[in-house]
Amino acid sequence: MTRIEITDTDASNICDQEFCGFRDPKHEGHRRKSNWLKRRFAEGMKFKLLQIDGETAGMIEYIPGEHTWRPVEAAGYAVIHCIMIQKKKYKGNGYGSLLVESCVKDARRAKMLGVAVVTSNGTWMAGSDVFLRCGFECVDTAPPSFELLVKKLRPAPSPTFKRGWDKTLRKYGSGLTIIKSDQCPCIAKCTGDILQVCKSLGIRPKVVEVKSGRQARNVPSAYGVFNVLYDGHTVAEHPISGTRFRNIMRKMQH
Numbered sequence: 637m638t639r640i641e642i643t644d645t646d647a648s649n650i651c652d653q654e655f656c657g658f659r660d661p662k663h664e665g666h667r668r669k670s671n672w673l674k675r676r677f678a679e680g681m682k683f684k685l686l687q688i689d690g691e692t693a694g695m696i697e698y699i700p701g702e703h704t705w706r707p708v709e710a711a712g713y714a715v716i717h718c719i720m721i722q723k724k725k726y727k728g729n730g731y732g733s734l735l736v737e738s739c740v741k742d743a744r745r746a747k748m749l750g751v752a753v754v755t756s757n758g759t760w761m762a763g764s765d766v767f768l769r770c771g772f773e774c775v776d777t778a779p780p781s782f783e784l785l786v787k788k789l790r791p792a793p794s795p796t797f798k799r800g801w802d803k804t805l806r807k808y809g810s811g812l813t814i815i816k817s818d819q820c821p822c823i824a825k826c827t828g829d830i831l832q833v834c835k836s837l838g839i840r841p842k843v844v845e846v847k848s849g850r851q852a853r854n855v856p857s858a859y860g861v862f863n864v865l866y867d868g869h870t871v872a873e874h875p876i877s878g879t880r881f882r883n884i885m886r887k888m889q890h
């Protein structure tokens with residue numbers, strides 16, 4: 637019989653865990669994310685791992701809305717940052733739903749208003765399907781294709797995205813700005829690759845390190861934890877490869 641376990645992580649054991657496909661604690665992405673998580677646990681963050689027959693198969697990360705790193709107003713709600721079923725062989729077996737249900741159960745136990753999540757049907761984030769199946773509904777949208785979904789556990793005003801994306805974008809002025817954080821273990825490599833390409837293109841970027849939830853909630857994109865801007869335009873709102881960045885910049889500069 638398949639042995640399925642959902643285990644909690646904490647500051648004492650996170651460095652030794654495999655998560656999001658990162659196994660080596662010395663890897664920059666693993667190290668940065670572990671240190672980031674250590675600071676978040678004190679804010680009520682949950683970072684749970686799904687183990688199938690002892691193998692790490694997935695994860696879910698959520699935090700009280702007051703501390704979320706997504707640009708949403710969601711006080712009183714738990715906000716899911718990330719969910720992932722790591723390997724193809726484990727997808728489509730109900731494991732994603734199991735992780736969502738485990739978060740909903742926690743929120744109910746903590747008497748929260750409900751659970752909110754930012755989704756995108758493009759790449760990088762989970763799409764809305766798994767949440768809609770678990771009883772969530774869409775309550776807000778953000779450009780270009782982000783959705784804010786919620787499952788209410790009590791009657792309450794719906795969470796919303798932060799407003800004024802264009803105004804926030806304008807604050808960064810001209811030139812290239814990379815807004816980065818350690819929330820996702822892929823960001824370190826992606827930023828390094830983009831900086832290399834900048835060097836070869838003669839672009840001198842400004843790098844803004846997002847160090848708090850408050851700062852992330854004021855990033856000009858609904859992802860909140862990574863953003864590349866150029867002359868008042870969004871170049872990327874999720875981590876991209878150096879090659880993709882080079883192609884985008886070639887188009888933008890001509």
Ligand SMILES: CC(C)(COP(=O)(O)OP(=O)(O)OC[C@H]1O[C@@H](n2cnc3c(N)ncnc32)[C@H](O)[C@@H]1OP(=O)(O)O)[C@@H](O)C(=O)NCCC(=O)NCCS
Nearest residue numbers: 718719720721727728729730731732733760761762765766
């Ligand atoms: C979104 C995601 C978590 C869903 O995980 P999953 O385990 O495949 O989800 P589920 O198995 O619960 O649901 C998927 C399908 O399996 C079906 N299913 C099969 N057995 C099931 C069961 N026992 N219980 C519930 N659903 C089941 C569901 O009905 C659903 O069908 P559909 O595709 O027709 O809608 C996964 O696809 C994923 O990791 N995507 C990438 C997300 C990402 O990019 N994260 C990165 C950073 S945050």
